[in-house]
Amino acid sequence: MPKKKILIVEDNAMNRMILSGILTSALIYEVAEASNGQEALEVLKQYGEEISLILLDIIMPVMDGHTFLSVIKANPAYSSIPVIVTTQSDGEKSEVAALSCGANDFVSKPYRPEVILHRIANIINFRETAAIVNMLQYDRLTGLYTKEFFYQKVREVLDHNPDKSYDILCSDIENFKLVNDIFGIPAGDNLLCQVANMYITDVGDRGIYGRLNADKFACLLEHQTDYREQWFVEAENKINTLSGTKNIVLKWGIYYIEDGAIKVEQMCDRAFLAVRSIKGQYGKHFAVYDDKLRKKLLLEQAITDSMEDALEQGQFEVYLQPKYRIEDNTLSGAEALIRWKHPEFGMQAPGQFIPLFEKNGFITKLDQFVWDRACAMLQEWDQKGHHLPSISANVSRADIYNVELAEILTTLVKKYGLKPSRLHLEITESAYTEDPDQIIDTVSGLRDLGFIVEMDDFGSGYSSLNMLNQMPMDILKLDMKFIQIETAKPVHQGILRFIMGLARSMCLSVIAEGVETKEQLERLRQYGCDYVQGYYFAKPMPCDEFEALMCQSDKQSEIQEELPLLEEKGFLVVADEVASYRNKVRETFSDKYTVLEAADGETVLTMLTRYGNRIAATILNLSIKNPDGFTILGALQNSKVVWDIPVIATGPADEELEGRAMELGAADYTAKPHLQSSLRKRTLHAVELTLFRMKEFDLKKEAYMDYMTGLLNRRGLMTAIETFREGDAPCAVYLFDLDDLKRINDTLGHGKGDEALCQFGDFLNAHARETDVLARYGGDEFVIIMKCMKTEAALKKGEDICQAMKKERAFQRIPAACSVGVAIWDLKEPIQAVLEKADQALYQVKTGNKGGCRLWRK
CATH class of the missing domain: 3.40.50.2300 (Response regulator)
Known part of the structure; x- marks a missing residue:
């Protein structure tokens, strides 16, 4: 163990020698000496906090003990060094004065070695213990609570106030590592101190706050129902001003403490999960944690952890969606789409993993995999005698900034002996608007090499007509939602007609995706659209199924050549x-x-x-x-x-x-x-x-259908049940009620109420069998009649539908639930009597266990 340094400040040389002898005899101390306060200050400048304790005489020339004490206690660098005053046995007043100036203890002359050594050891030990405790409790840089002590203090507050509600707020600095890299460590430390000062001044004694690690801070506040974005913006602006930095972005996560029994560490983890959910989102400063967010982020992490292995193990598969020439409904190409057959989560739709891959950069590898498979399939089919004109594949934003993009694509088509024009490159409209100069240069180069460029999702972005005129492309691909909306609203059909005319004036072909109905197809044909794809023709399918479809198309083409x-x-x-x-x-x-x-x-x-x-x-x-x-x-x-x-x-x-x-x-x-x-x-x-x-x-x-939901109305219901036969009995008659529709109308408006009714109708239709009869009975009541359904099975089916309703994604934005009454119908009694029984069961549900299912019993 290193020896502890003791400074003896005494004008009497004999006393210094005695004290020095006593200390060195203990073998754990080394001594520094000074004959007055002024010399002692010079020694302190030399050794600083290496001095473990000062033995100080009061009466000295040049600078006496009182003056020395006042000087060092005013200096933060020395104020924590303990001081023992040496006095005469009759110097009580001097002792009191010394203690009032900040001395920790005193010893009387003549010196008693055991007393001196004991008191010195006690004071040094106390100081070191206090320093350790302080280090454990307070962050050395910011002075806030350390992580462990913050957790401890929060736990104490929660345990002592079980009747109060609290929130955990956690903050994180966006790209803090760049601050250290660009401005240096001192600038980063200063920024952290300013964040700490923000908590001290803005939270104050209303809460508990601490620095958990690096740039992560947390605080406990009494629960608040309405957190405003402006509060966090103002806090961020304050930090930018005080730290002298610019464009520092802070993200906050909020966890409402519903279960005070869980660990505080878990509470903070959940708040930071909310922070992670808005990382990289401009203008979004805070997010609130919920179970949906937790599941989403955990799934994202699982996807990220397994994506590289998935590509190597062949879990990704290319599906093809056919494109048809609208003039004669002949197969004219395909769009390559990616699917992920995950061994644990099953088939994953692109919307579940593509946005994540776009964030972490893995999308470039995945795109190259799709391009390769598309070219390989074209080559294989050419060799078999099939001729598919082209396959289109997506080019992500990250691909466009790859300086080797042109070389990768040209190498690929040469590898499979294809013309570049057979690989169509889809680039979204929004990508064009992000960095138009970069996009225009890159895409122009690809077109010069012979590739066909499609602007994907046209109608979903915000490109101006001037920008559209400058963008290099060969094909406009109309956004699915745009098609569905425009063909559904006759008043807006002029927009669709205008786009077709615009494309013609620019010598562009037009593809409409998302065509689902015959009406949409006919309108697109009327307006002069060139190609279509969508569920009306075919869903995306595995490559072997597409090949079978192509074989059938080839055969039909041979016959069609002879048709008028x-x-x-x-x-x-x-x-x-x-x-x-x-x-x-x-x-x-x-x-x-x-x-x-x-x-x-x-x-x-x-x-x-x-x-x-x-x-x-x-x-x-x-x-x-x-x-x-x-x-x-x-x-x-x-x-x-x-x-x-x-x-x-x-x-x-x-x-x-x-x-x-x-x-x-x-x-x-x-x-x-x-x-x-x-x-x-x-x-x-x-x-x-x-x-x-x-x-x-x-x-x-028209007479039998409900105009809003597209289901049967009451008249249609009565007509449909006229077709029932004895073999259909027993039937389960369900009377569903969409709970809280009035609240939705009152708080969100009747438009949202109508939307909820339509979504509820779609939901019930999805859970009914093809042989079932489904109708909107009136207002917020719906009827389903299920044939060949016995009592227990009928009850279970109703309960299952109610449970599924609570998890239905369509109702996340419009909170709703349903209740249902069930009655068994033997087809012998009038249907109105059975509906009355179902209504009685429904009434019992709504007055008792709202949101559930009940079977009518005698």
């Missing part, structure tokens, strides 16, 4: 193996229709696929081959949701054959041989009857 071009007249298909019969039919109907001839079943199916609802009728010989007429009738019957084409079946005079054809949906049957005039009358009558039935169906649909 689209004309103004409607079409009539005559499918018969006998050419002379087809000629007669053409002569009979040429004044009214363009007659399409087919000698085999495959040609018929291709015509139906290509022309769809443009076909007015089909005259079908049931004996046709490859496939036969009954197979074609079945296919048409299944497609009536998309189009309803009347079929006049022909064949020999055979009642069994005729009956089978009528059962499969034929509009009429005419036996051969027959007069062409008779065939014409039967055909035109079937067409008129189909048109009338379609109009009637539209009117009924």
Whole structure:
């Protein structure tokens, strides 16, 4: 152990020698001497805090003991050094005066060695213990509580105030390491001190605060329901001003202490999870922790930890979504999309991991993997004789800033023997607006090399017309939401028409993504869109499924090359193996229709696929081959949701054959041989009857459907249950109520209330079977009737739906829950009586356990 240094300040040389002898005899001290206060100050300047204790005489020349004491106690560098005053045995007044000036103890002359050594040891030990305690309790740089002591003090407050609510607030400096790297360690320390001063001045005695480590601080405050962004902005501005730095950004996380029994360390961890959730988000200064955030961040961390291994182990898979030429609905390309088959979390959608990869930079590796797979598939299919014009793949923002991007892409297409134009590069509109000069230079270079560039998600960003004119691109790809909104609101259709015209003036092709309905397709065709993709045609699919689709498309293309071009007249298909019969039919109907001839079943199916609802009728010989007429009738019957084409079946005079054809949906049957005039009358009558039935169906649909949710209304419900049969019993009749709709209307507005009703209808539809009847009964009440459902199963199903409602993502922005009453229906008593029973059960739920399910019992 190093010896402790004792400073003896005494004008009498004999006394100094005695004291020095006593101290050195203990073998643990070494001595420094001074004959007066002035000399003692010089010694202190030399040794500073190496001096463990001072033995001080009061009466001395030059500078006496009192003056010396006042000087060192006023100096922070020396004020903590303990002082023992040496006095005469009768110097009581001097002792009191010395103690009042800051002396720690006194010893009387003549000196008693054991007393001196004992008192010195006690005082030095006390000082060292106090220093250790101070070091454990207070941060050396900022003077705030250390992490451990902060946790201890918070625990004490929580334990002593169980009836009060508190919050933990934690702060973190964005990119603090850069401050040290750019401005130096002293500037970083000064910044930390200013953050500490902010806590001291702004929180004061209203809370407890400490520095946990590095740039992380925390404080405990009494609970507050409304934290304002402006408070944190002002605190940040104050720190920037006082520290002399610029653009320092602080992020705060808040944890509402709901369970005071958990460790304080866990509380702070949760607050810092909230901080992490807003790192890198401009203008966002604070976030509040909740379980959703915890699960999200833990999942993000798990994804980050496993992404490199996932790529090496082949967990990532490229899916392809077909693109179709709108002119004739032929397959013309595909978009490459990434999917992740995670061994623990299952199939992950891109929205769950792509944003994270864009933040951590892994997206560049993943993009290169997709480009490679897309080129490899094009090469493989070329070798098999298939010809897919192109595959488009995403180019992320991080890729654009890669100086080797052009070299990577050109090397790739050369590797697989492809023209650059077959790999389309999708760049989002928002990327163009971030750094237009950089993007324009990079993309212009890629186009010069022969790559086709698509502006993805057009309509979702904020590019000006002037910027649009400067942006290098070949194809505009309209954003999915833009398509769905614009085609749904006739008042805004002019915008879509304008964009199509703009693209034409710039010699750009247009792709519309997210096409989900026939109405959207027809409107896009009307406005001159070139290509479409979306669930109306096909969902993204694995590469082997896409190859099968491509094979089918190739086969249809061979047949379609021989089909006539689209004309103004409607079409009539005559499918018969006998050419002379087809000629007669053409002569009979040429004044009214363009007659399409087919000698085999495959040609018929291709015509139906290509022309769809443009076909007015089909005259079908049931004996046709490859496939036969009954197979074609079945296919048409299944497609009536998309189009309803009347079929006049022909064949020999055979009642069994005729009956089978009528059962499969034929509009009429005419036996051969027959007069062409008779065939014409039967055909035109079937067409008129189909048109009338379609109009009637539209009117009924309008009368039976709820205008807001698209579900059945009360009239539609009663009509639907008329079709129930004895084999459907027992049925479970559910009466659902959307809880707190009035509160949603009052607090968020009726628009949000209507949105909640529509979302609730979609939610119930998703949890109902295809055979179930679902209707909006009125207001916020919905009815589901489930066939073949016994009592216990019915109750469990209702409880499951209520539980699923609480977790439904669609209601996170619009907080809502549902209650349900259930009654079992044997189909013998009136439905109104059963609904009344379900309503009674629902009333019991809402008055007792709101948000649950109850079965009506006698």
